[in-house]
Amino acid sequence: MRVTRIGGPTALVEWEDWRILTDPTFDPPGRTYFFALGTSSRKTTGPAISLEEIGPLDVVLLSHHHHADNLDDAGRAGLSAARTVLTTVAGAKALTSDGAHPDARGLAAGDAVTLTAEGKRDLVVTATPCRHGAALTRPIVGSVVGFALSLGGAARPGLWVTGDTVMYGGLRRAATGLRPEVALVHIGAVKFPLTGPLSYTMDADDAVELIELAQPGVAIPIHVEGWSHFSQQEDAAAAVFDAAPGAVRERVRWAPLGVPVDLP
Template sequence: MRITRIGGPTALIEWEGWRILTDPTFDPPGRTYSFALGTSSRKTTGPAVSLDEVGDVDLVLLSHHQHADNLDDAGRTALERANTVVTTVAGAKSLGHRDIRGLRAGAATVVSGPARPTITVTATPCRHGPPLTRPIVGPAAGFALTRDGAARPGLWMTGDTVLHRGLLRAAEGLRPDVMVVHVGAVRFPRTGPLVYTMDAAAAVAVIDRASPGVVVPVHVEGWSHFSEQEQAAARVFDAAPPSVRDLIRWLPLGESVDLG
């Protein structure tokens, strides 16, 4: 598997002949975007790889559509270049695309293409904020991808989520070859201490349950509402037990890295 970390939650994953793009965000930096309850965030860095450099893709994994730090204006153009988009049920209803599939947690869909293995995409649970906030922040989903004939996923993208029981149950014994974990500890001044994505300490607990082969942190830089950015998260991962610490791979922005 080869991964190019583009910025924020966005990565290009090349695996078994598939070109997979996660949560496309390609707007330039400097703009402030509005979120729910009067909250907002400024995009502080642009993509390390341009949308034109990425080109066409086979599949977009879109954890949710309602927040610009996971799907911005230029990112919507990326959806048009994808053969298939897998997202939440709400996202599939809201976005126009010739082949868009909405999944609830636990549901699966199969994607296929010429000269490449068939892949089953299974949605995993996300709770994008504290208890009872879903009506405000909206739904989100993670995705586990398993190639035809494989006993375990080759890839798990957690999506934007806090630590919760459903996530830990889904992670138990999942053993993906590669885990792309969304961190950043999203906070807003208006909502005080409330957190809307995992921090690195919460991610350690999920990684320990999932027992992946390698872990790639994303969703940790480039936006002002990420309260725990890359250096702070790296310190937490460095202090984790070796069973987690030794799995972490910080990928340089803009560089394609083979993970084996």
């Protein structure tokens, strides 16, 4: 498997012959985007690789469609490079109704879909639970999903993308014993001045707990730079991982932006 971290939540995964892109964000930096309840964030860095350089894709894994730090304008326009988009149920409805993609499929936690392509092993994608904030915030922040992927009916996922989520009971249960070969772990500790100490994604301490539960072969932190509402960015997160127990520390691997990383 080869993983190229592009920026924010966006990564290109090349796995056998499958080409997979997560949460496309390709707008240039400098713009301020508005979210729910008058919150906002400024994009501080652009993508390390352009959509044109990436080329055709088999599937986009879109954890949610309604926040620009997971799907911005250029990312939305670039969905056409993929044969299929997998996202939330609400996201699939929105993307098909506005013509963004003709094959956007909606998944709720626990749902699975099998993708097929000539000359490739079947790719099974199972949605995993996410909660994008404190309890009872879903009507405000909307639904989110993660994705566990396996090839050819393998019992152990080859890839797990956590999606934007805080640590909570549903995630702990899904992660325990999952043992993916590679996990892309969304962190960043998203916060807004308007909502004070409330977090909308995990911080590195949460990720340490998650890695202990899931026991991935390799954990790659993403969603940790490039936006002003990420309250814990890469250097601070790296310090937490460096101080983590050895069983966690040895699993964490930082992928430099724009540099393909080959994984066993």
